[in-house]
Amino acid sequence: MAQGKETADERYARGLATLEHALGDAGINHVKAFAGTAPELARLIVEFPYGDIYSRPGLDAKTRQIVTISALAALGNAAPQLRVHIFGALNVGVAKDEIIEIFMQLAVYAGFPAALNAILAAKEVFAEWDSRNVSTNIL
Known part of the structure; x- marks a missing residue:
């Protein structure tokens, strides 16, 4: 069905499937954290980024996560979202060495503080990833 003529439930379902595929439990838990307090925001997080943007055919999931962690790290003020998307990148x-290299490259354009903060976030995520003994879901 064309995106313009689909129902809100179809858009949400596509977004939820894309979110789960891209980020796994980390993404689902991130959205659930908002569901009780701001259910409309939780729904929009699923529908717009994942239902409309992440589900587009122009980039593969790996490239989308590389772009996302780069942008979040460069912002320098989105540590919770950066951690979720580092999980997604691994997923x-x-x-891991690519993620570190991405953040080293970031030092040139976003500055050392942004790169250092991103590497510290990656260190935390890598430790949790390893403790879960999660196998990578390569697309």
């Missing part, structure tokens, strides 16, 4: 096959 779709971005290697």
Whole structure:
């Protein structure tokens, strides 16, 4: 069905499937954290980024996560979202050393504080990832 003629429930279902595929439990838990307090925001998080943007055919999931962690790290004020998307990057096959290299590259354009904060966030996520003994879901 064309995106313009679909129902809100179809858009949400596509977004939820894309969110789960891209971020796994980390993404689902992130959205659930808002559901009780701001259910409309939780629904929009699923519908717009994942139902409309992440589900587009132009980029693969790995590239989308690389772009996302780069942008979040460069912002310098989105640590919770950065951690969720580092999990997502690992989930779709971005290697730990690639993530560190992305953040090292970031130092040139966003500054050392942003890069250092991103690497510290990655360190936390890597430790949790390893403790879960999660196998990578490569697309």
